[in-house]
Amino acid sequence: MRALHWLWKKYSILFTTEWAMMLAYRAESIIWMIGALVQPFVSMAIWLTISIQAGGSIGGYNQNDFIVYFLGVMVVERLTRAWNVWNLENDIREGTFTPKLLRPFNPVHWEINQNLVYKFFYAVLLAPTWVLVAWIFPETRIQVDLVSMGWFLIAILISSVLRFVICHLFGMMSFWTSRALSMYMVFEMLHFFLAGRIAPMSLFPAWLSEMNQWLPFYGSVGLPVDLISGRLMGHTDLIIQGILVLTAWTVALIGLSVWQWRAGLKQYGAIGG
Amino acid sequence: MIDVKDLTKHYKVHVRESGLRAALKSLVNRKFRDVRAVDGISFQIAEGEMVGFLGPNGAGKTTTMKLLTGLLHPTSGELRVGGFVPFKQSNEFKRNISLVMGQKSQLIWDLPASETFEVHRAIYEIDDRSFKKQRDGLVELLQLQAVIDKPVRQLSLGERMKCELAASLLHQPKLVFLDEPTIGLDVHMQEAVRQFIQAYNQEFKATILLTSHYMTDVSALCERVMVINRGHLLYDGKISELISRFAPNKRLTLQFAPGSAEMQADDGPWSTWGDVRVVRVEGLVVELEVSREAMSDVVQRVLSQLPIQDFTVEDPSLEDVIGQAFNVETSKREDDFHFNGHGADDGDDW
């Protein structure tokens, strides 16, 4: 109980500190956000073109659906993204990790709070923006019930944890190799291709989307987008399957990262930082 | 070589206030502050002279150097360097000068200094024969044989500085600007760099302008010094005169042997020695200010009459001399910094 109390205290302090730091870089944060919106936007433009050519709809998506889908991608991408691999890699390479290890507090808590701060910032920016856009352009409105909304929030939460852990896993690779960032880049490319960021799952070849149901990619972006856009309304079985796969990956990778953290510290101690 | 008349450089500095309200207000109504970095300076420097620039940070030394190297446009005044107008930045002019900044490196960090030499050879279009001759001469003079083929990042600060000097002198500039060339170096290295500068000046008859925080740099190298503060030239002349004018006294510190009676400021034996002033008495340590002429006499008396364990004679630090100079000459210039508000149409805030 006492430990929990202290954790809460630490977290509120970390959060406010990181919030102040983020505000100092708010212009950059907004630029990064705008930059990140370009990719889904290009995909949207392409699929709109294709669906017009196909006479209005393709693979069960009409133009409206595509617009909503990629708006969803923009929001979900920002709300589940993690960046800690850069910090970790930099800290370990530059040797600034050592002082952080000396504190009686796992450095990961800083990363978690920084992550939360940015997500909070993006949520505060993006949610009202979407509301405003939906008010002006009816095409961008979503029809979704409260149950899907609830599932959406759960999916976002788990996906955030998953993507954070994956980032952490790759960042910790820096204990062994100087190419950790490159390795993460390869993963990120796969994620970009398979997570539904360039197209809804149903537009992929059947074997690929079939396989993808069991991989950690679809669940981290495609599933939340499908939930918020109302695609999965009434398909409780699909929702539960998606959430279960996502959770299983998350738990497994957290386990892996705990093991890796211990091995990494040993390695770090062996080479003397 | 250098001819400067009524040179001034004024900056407009955008005054930033903290807070969101002030930030918004400054969008419409920007406040500017005029900074007179150089304010009406005139001097001449002949070929082959070595001149030291003295003055505290922000006094205008660096701005003057930048005006002389053509990095800045003067606000007004006349300026000729080697027959050129510096700020026109002609390549002929640049081939004749060189700039070395002790705090800023121009060597390629990951590579041996010899690689930077090659780049400079291409930049200055140095022909093979004179390049080889000059490079070997500099390497010899600076004793860089073991150093120039090691990556720069592995060199010590002093070795790096020597390489900087070599790199910037490959094209045999007639005029060399040295901005704090010995900063951060240990005493040994400072001395080595100093000797090199001296030797270079004699061998190539190059004109050398030097700024430094270290009094010894300036007093060892330059016969002539210029003291600049708040954009004004306070003193231009021989260094010996500067010292005798602003700091005619030396400082004598006496450490008495343990067990001797505690000294009193007023009734020490020195009260009868004439040109001596007590600065500080602390237990067994006494600090005296003694004029240069009286020093040897006083030291003799101290040694023969007092039970001392140790004593030191120091020149006043550069800070002290300069501080003296400013107290004397600058207190009347307080109003030089003034604020004025401009409308937004006054344009950019450089």
Add this chain to the structure above:
Amino acid sequence: MWRAVKKYARLFREFIRTCIVEEMEYRAHFVSNVFMSMLLLALSVLTVQLYFYRAPSIGNWTFDQVMILLGVFQALQGCIDFYLQPNMNRLVQHIRKGTLDYILTKPVDSMFFCSFRHLVLWRLVDVAGGFALVGYGLWHGSIPVTVWQWFLFVLLFLTAVAILYALWMAMMMFSFWAVKVDNLSYLFQSLFETARVPMSVYRGIVLVVLMPMACLTTFPAAALVNKLHSQDVLIMLGLAVGMLVSARWLWNYALRHYTSASS
């Protein structure tokens, strides 16, 4: 004139030489860098294949034609990473640390020095990969190309490189005004991503905004696949000349007003 050309050619050669020596320090990374490049290229091809899995053409461009366009994009991206990106970061450093003074007191054109001093040579692999993709598209689609079309392609590609250079330099100039340019370059890179696909994908106001980016890849590729209008060439050439001239002007303007960091 000839002497100046010779001097700058020699200087450029010297830059390349030092960059090779510099990169030898990190030669262990070369293989993995090239591997990464190839993987990235493969993935962008896969992405295009996904689009064409559902459609025979996109905005009247066939798969092979889009491959050619993607090749042009890749080659231009390679050029950015080869000499624009690395020098941009260096300029910011030079201004922050005040080492720009060294460059300005040297008898060499400062814009030339600041644009080409640092070259990331292995990025030329990307340029080569891009051209290979162009070749693949031509071969796979059995697209006939006349000598005139080749000429136009080369001309427009070089024009695109020039426009990119001018755009990038204009961005770099902001570092004189103490804006954090690293972020601007990120924004630029993101916007350049929109040039991965044919211009005909965009419509309305979006097309107007993205036009300058999109035409960089669309026009050179269009020259090879016979979709080029003669006014396109004129637009590109005019744009390139105008932008190069204004970049030069802006550089001089920024320098005139440059006051070093320490003053």
